Amino acid sequence: MLILFSLTLFMSAFLLFSVQLMVAKMILPLLGGSPAVWNTCQFFFQGALLCGYAYAHLSTRYLGTRRQAIAHSLLLFLPLVSLPIALSKTGLSLENTNPIPWLLGLLISSVALPFFVVSTSAPLIQKWFAETDHPSSKEPYFLYSASNFGSLLGLISYPILIEPYLSLSEQSTLWAVAYIILILFTLGCAICLWKFSPQVKSKNYHFSVSKQPVISDKNPTWQQQAQWTLLSFIPSSLLLGVTTYLTTDLAAIPLLWAIPLILYLLSFILTFARNPRLPHQILMTLVPLFSSTLIILFLAKVMRPVALLVPLHLVGFFAIACVFHGELSRRRPSVAHLTEFYLWISLGGVFGGLFNAIAAPILFPSVLEYPLILLLALLTLNNPREAISPQKDPPLLQTPQGDLDTWFSQLRKDQQSRKAQKLGIQFNLKTTQIISLSLLFGALLVGFTARNISQGWFGNLFAIALLIALYITFSLPRPSLAIGLTLILLLGQFSLGNMSGVLQTERNFFGVNRIVYDRRGPYHSLVHGTTLHGRQSLDPQRSQEPLTYFHPTGPIGQAFEQLNSSDRLQNVAVLGLGIGTLAAYAQPNQTWTFYEIDPIVEKIARDTRYFTFLAQAKAPFSVILGDARLRLEQTPNNTYDLLVMDAFSSDSIPVHLVTQEALKLYLTKLRERGIIAINISNRYINLEPVLGTLAQTLGLATLQQLDRDLSPEEKALGKTPSQWVLLARKPEDFGNLSADARWQPIPNTEKAPLWTDDFSDLVGVLRLFDMQR
Known part of the structure; x- marks a missing residue:
């Protein structure tokens, strides 16, 4: 029976996370691959999970x-009407600055019903097991580890075993088959409940598998419920905060978002295990040091070496998640309140997703929610829940044996030992908190600027409200409240970024864009996360010179030189605006159209205080907002002579722009001799074999050039390494570029699976990159 209940929980958790990844893979490319897309999906799934837990309770x-x-057994069959899962993309409109409502509506209509039913399994199956006469039924919380293990396996196996070998339609069909198996498992658990549950079950629950204290069978107080919620909220928010920071600002490595989620699930597995082995008190003592270090590194904009910083942030997150989930495990109630306990945990997870996915982009101009939650985690540890492992009964509970003086002497020794143990734990935690808070206070004072006091008050007020909630819920000492208020105010006014050249920061759903002043040029640059989206010289004589990936001596400069000299270009389309650098190649007899998904990017490109490529363009141009592929479908066929794709999202190209269906669309919009130019300059993904396979399938001619051996003089003039691929219907369409030794066809030996709208494999084209770059 225990095996059946464990397998059911494992299967339900596996399905929960595999469907999240499958649906995210369907949606992510349509919105540019922004981390906010994943955060919004996470928020939706957390909300659906909350509904499932509420139903269970x-x-x-x-x-x-x-x-x-009996009722649930009937409900299990309802999702069959919506399987296999598929997304309806009708009515998609991305002209708005915030596509979150559309995304949530799409998720609700496509996947809400099956996800809701599967999400009920974790609390329900444990509750059913608790009502049986199995010897372990009095403490079913260890089954939560089996559930999280299924989630972990689903998360790990998807990019390794599922995504590379199955199309999305095949994945959806397989998921539907697995759901039917889950129905059978769940029905088996329901039969066991009826067959093996006593008619009258004792309400006197005694915990025999955990050495940790738990709350009694009395109804939980509001304070206990609030503690469960906040102990769940902090790791949930931190999960999305560290994911956004790592994948946007530190290292835009594809699939890096999966590692924090793996650690998050692992912390649940370890803390809710039958016999937890984690050194809870040691981790609690180390958390302040991790928190303060990560906050300081974040504020100081320390970006290198990535090989050290990424593991440091991940280890710090894991330690905090283990401590807070460990506290959740220690504060769990008797099984009489099991479903309520999971309901409050789920509510905390939803609040974390709501804060990071919805509120934070509005409240904070940068990923400030990440250091803020680190700070609140540090302050919350002022009042830890201590637990002394009951290795043996104290002398007062033992029958006195032998001499009474010896017995009293042993009693005093045991009491002193326990007191010393508790004081030692508190002293260590207090010491690390004092050190950490002192370092934080000094670092925040360094970056304090009085002129910023009037900025960011909405974010400050929200952070203060969170601190007050923690202060009341955990009965924190008053000094913690005062210190917290001071540090939050200083954190909101920190302006070291201005001193390092950041002139302006704009944040929306698609990420954080920074305008940076570089004295070496001098230049103005647009940076999205770790990706340079364009650079312009402030020297009037060089202000219209294309730099970075678009330099005149680079691949795209050579292409424009040949095409403009032969008067082949009348209409040019560019997917991805950046700062409008390519407009420097425009000629008076041409018409240019830019497609851009992020309205903030257009706003920045048109701001002549920083960039003037568009303002000084020699040809008329227009900027069309929205997803490039969807908006391009509205363009008449045979319109463009050249289509340039430079649609970066941090450091990766949106997958849906380089599929077989996408290239077929581009070809319909090109004239007979039209050319497609694709910028595949990338640190982590090698798209050359992908485009080679696509070209071979569609019968297209190819040219590619990797321009990476730059001289010191070229680097000093603002040129960066780049790699471009040209596609055309016939080799002669390339003109003189076919005879240029710098351009070579993509070798046929470099093969990759054919990417379609239904199948793509990022893992298969990841580079063995140098983390020090």
Whole structure:
């Protein structure tokens, strides 16, 4: 019976996370691959999970476990009407600055029903097991580890075993088959509940598998419920915060978002295990040091070496998640309140997703939610829940044996030992907190600027409200409140970024864009995360000179020189605006159209205080907002002579722009001798074999050039390494470029699976990159 219940929980958790990844893969490319897309999807799934947990709690409360099992057995068949899962993309419109409402609506209509039903399994199956006469039924919380292990395996296996070998339609079909298997497992658990549950079960629950203290069988107080919520909220928010920071500002490595989620699940597995082995008190003592270090590194904009910083942030996150989930495990109630306990945990997870995915981009101009939650985690540890492992009964509970003086002497020694142990723990934690808070205070004072006091008050007020909630809920000492208020105010006014050349920061759904002043040029640059989106010289004589990937001596400069000299270009389309650098190649007899998904980027490119490529363009141009591929479908066929794709999202190209269907669309929009130019300059993904396979499938001619051996003089003039691929219907369409030794066809030996809208494999084209770059 225990195996059946464990397998059911494992299967449900596996399905929960595999469907999240499958649906995210369907949606992510349509919105440019922004980390905010994943955060919004996470928020939706957390909300659906909350609904599932609420159903589990209320249905068992009002129907009773046995009758509820019958009702739930019928509910299991309802999602079959919506399987296999598929997304409806009708009505997609991305002209708005915030596509979150559309994204949430799409998720609700496509996947809400099956996800909701599967999400009910974790609390329900544990509740059913608790009502059986199995010897372990009095403490079913260890089954939560089996559930999280299934989630972990689903997360790890998807990019390694599922995505590289199955198309999205095949994945959806396989998921539907697995759901039917889950129905059978769940029905088996329901039968076990009816067959093996006693008619009258004792309400006197004694925990025999955990050495940690738990709350009694009394109804939880509001403070206990708030503690469960906030102990869940902090790791949930931190999960999305560290993911956004790592994948946007530190290292835009594809699939890096999966590692924090793996660690998050692992912390649940370890802390809710039957016999937890984690050194809880040691981790609690180290958390302040991790928190302060990561906050200082974040504020100081330390970006290198990536090979050290990424593991440091991940280890710090894992330690905090283990401590807070460990506190959750220690504060869990008796099984009479099991479903309620999971309901409050789920609510905390939803609040974390709501804060990071919805509120933070509005409240903070940068990823400030990440250091803020680190600070709140540090302050919350002022009042830890201590637990002394009951290795043996104290002398007062033992029958006195032998001489009473010896017995009293042993009693005093045991009391002193326990007191010393507790004081030692508190002293160590207090010491690391004092050190950490002192370092933070000094670092924040260094970056304090009085002129910034009037900025960011909405974010400050929100952070203060969170601090007050923690202060009341955990009965923190008053000094912690005062210190927290001071540090939050200083954190909101930190302006070291201005001193390092950041002139302006703009944040929206698609990420954080920074305008940076570089004295070496001098230049103005647009940076999105770790990706340079364009650079312009402030020297009037060089202000219209294309720099970075678009330098006149680079591949795209050579292409424009040949095409403009032969008067072949009348209409040019560019997917991805940046700062409008390519407009420097425009000629008076041409018409240019830029497609850009992020309205903030257009705003920055048109701001002549920083960039003037568009303002001084020699040809008329227009900027069309929205997803490039969807907006391009509205363009008449045979319109463009050249289509340039430079649609970066941090450091990766949106997958849906380099599929077979996408290239077929581009070809319909090109004239007979039209050319497609694709910028594949990338640190982590090698798209050359992907485009080679696509070209071979569609019968296209190819040219590619990797321009990376730059002289010191070229680097000093603002040129950066780049790699470009040209596609055309016939080799002669390339003109004189076919005879240029710098351009070579893509070798046929470099093969990759054919990417379509239904199949793509990022893992298969990841580079063995140098983390020090």
